[in-house]
Amino acid sequence: MRRRNFIVGLMIVAAMGTAHAQQSGKVYRIAVVHPSHPVATLTETSFSPAIRAIFTELRRLGYVEGKNILIERYSGEGRAEHYPELARDVVRRNPDLIIAVGSTLTLDFKAATTTIPIVTVAGNIVETGLAQSLARPGGNITGASVNIGQEQWGKRLQLLKQMVPQATRLAGVESRENREGANAFELELCRMFGLTLVGSPLSRPIDETEYRRLFAALAQEGAEEIIVNDEPENVTYHKLIIELAQKGQLPAIYPYAMYVKAGGLMSYGIDLWEVGSRAADMADRILKGAKPGEIPVFQPTKFELAINLKTAKALALAVPPELLATADEVIE
Secondary structure (H helix, E strand, C coil): CHHHHHHHHHHHHHCCCCCCHHHHCCCEEEEEEECCCCHHHCCCCCCCHHHHHHHHHHHHCCCCECCCEEEEEEECCCCHHHHHHHHHHHHHCCCCEEEEECHHHHHHHHHHCCCCCEEEEECCCCCCCCCCCCCCCCCCEEEEECCCCHHHHHHHHHHHHHHCCCCCEEEEECEHHHHHCCCCCHHHHHHHCCCEEECCCECCCCCHHHHHHHHHHHHHCCCCEEEECCCHHHHHCHHHHHHHHHHCCCCEEECCHHHHHCCCCEEEECCHHHHHHHHHHHHHHHHCCCCHHHCCCECCCCCEEEEEHHHHHHCCCCCCHHHHHHCCEEEC
């Protein structure tokens, strides 16, 4: 698996040649590693706003593939059991910098190296143990967070309750690692909103078959609505999740506006483009000599609500006027 992905990643830069290297001085070599996105989508035209932003911002900062930077792309293909081996494989190649997505994958990189600088786009970076603090991460890892934790989840449940006040059986689309680890507070939050958490989490490998199994099980267990976790595997399969939610007539709240633009009901979360841009800026600073442990972790402070009225109509939902009035983006 990892060898095939590595070859694909290099093909993109090999075609551009490396003849410019001697003319332009230092040629940086960085590894971009995603736990589940296909290697071919790790580009400036990616479906993921965060990935697009990383490559767009690097280009804006003056980095040109094949000229002053070589980018090796890797994917874990959603198979967490292979993440440690993938991390060790990347580290053995000794790149100047690693950009890693997701807490689970980045923790494996943390175990694999204490010297190669790492910029991560992940969940709560401090709570997961990737950084010592927001202001001074310490070690060789810094990054941009996509999740501020319990407060953010509580707000999503509140909004979903406003949209579907009669629902009492909630299902979470998330991995077992998140349900038992970073999101262990879910049960208590559900009780606060009068909800019962139903259904089992996603099992590895997280792929199309697993999502279809999960939604089939949710239908049997009487789930009335769903909340979709912000983990990267869900972003990879965002169109499938939306399709399955619509087929099951399940109102859902998603972590990012990209889901709503693709047909999802509603979302509450951060601007992924901003997160990707911040990660690229950190990478630039590190390549210019800054220490990752001294670069503060970026913690988002702005959150946006998006609602798809067409999807609400298809689900026979009347969007409360007060909810509509607070939306930052409405898709009709």
